[in-house]
Amino acid sequence: MPRLIAAATVALTAVAVSACAAASPVAPASEPTQAPVSVARDVGPITAGGAAGPAVEVPRSVPDVPVAPATVDSLDIPPDPSRLRLDRLGIDMRVDPVGLEADGEMELPRSAATVGWYRLGGNPAGGPRGDENVVLAAHVDDAEIGLGPFAALREARPGDRVGVALEDGSRVAYVVDRIEQTSKREVDLERVFRAREGALVLVTCGGRWDADVRHYSDNVLVWAYPEDA
């Protein structure tokens, strides 16, 4: 049972999550039979005046579909996050993009003074991954500096402002909603990494320390949502 450290609301709705490693494909196992839908018509000349048909002015409402020239320049490649700030906690850290370690765990910057941004997930600036959650994680301690800035995450409070600066100079502001500490055996990483809430999730470790395996027992999660949403 996750231990709720602080929350803006008392009641948390239990979220049903689908299995991460489900083997069942979402498409039929056999090759989808999509016949190429070729319909060739002689287009014919289209005159500027629109010769055919009356010029009827009909009010039409068209749904809001994004349309843009399909050029390399309009490829939506958002800038990387570059800095994370939580002013009340004195956190002001560099952000580096990270992926997965060979063993499947999240890659993390070696130094506890640097935050890793899971680059295969959401981006504060949006982009093709849309409203997938943005995940930032850092070691709570390391051999060089001892306790790192993320050791203060447990002291975050609902309402704290969080700022993420991006490489292009833009910034996105979030507000902390809740802080959770959960056993790693039970933590819902599906929701952290896969939910499409547009949340910013700050992750580190805490709880009991097992000196034999050199692991903490818990994950500490700070959930924040865009300030202007």
Place this chain on the structure above:
Amino acid sequence: MRTSILAGAAAGTLLAAGVAGPALAVDDGMTELSVLHGIPDLTVDVYVNGDLTLDDFAPGDLAGPLSLDPGTYSVAITASDAADDSDPVLGPIDLPLEEGMSYTAVAHLDEGGEATANLFTNDISETASGEGRLTVRHTAAAPAVDVWANGEVAFESLANPDEVMADLPAATYEAAVSVAGETDPVLGPTDVPVEEGMNTIVYAWGSAEDGTLAVAVQSVATHTGMPSAVSAGTQGLAAEGSGFPAGLVVVGAAMVAAAGLATRAVLVRR
């Protein structure tokens, strides 16, 4: 990939289509559709199931991606001054869109210069770490082409309306297109970014004869893996009971009603 003929399609890595793993790049339970207008000199309106959906859609424009309920959609393309879809220039065409899949419908010229349309399935299966996917589609009124990357032929003899794809280390590639067997580019060279976890899809469109050959590009997110764990601490200095300050534990509803956070916190958008 298109399900039909790939005979004569190029060398290079041809990946099997299909979805690997849970539907993540596409919203749960939904399907994803983009529409590319690849017919030169023809501004059109696009009707979906009888409703005007794209107004004054210009050549070279890409609409979407749209997140849609899975199903079969009837699409008609009319002249841009048409009052309705009763006299389309293309269609109506039925597009069967399946859950968890990503598609691009392309209106384009066939090799002979006739207007046609094709529904391509975008491969959004997971890429390896550090790699992205490059897809190239020949949708131009032009003979078979060779596709060049960084000065070398990457795919040979790609014909209309086929496609080829390959997973590549994430980087920017200088891409060009020549008539098959030739070296002078008829398109490009142009820089094309291949991003990790993305499928960058490049189209050759237009008419060689009319001098309207052009490149269109779109990118779609692929499925990505997620970490099995986050192990974020190596020294035990933050352990509870070790003298590490317990911190200020604030329980209950903090009064941040002004920020309107209460309801947002518990909603997972589906």
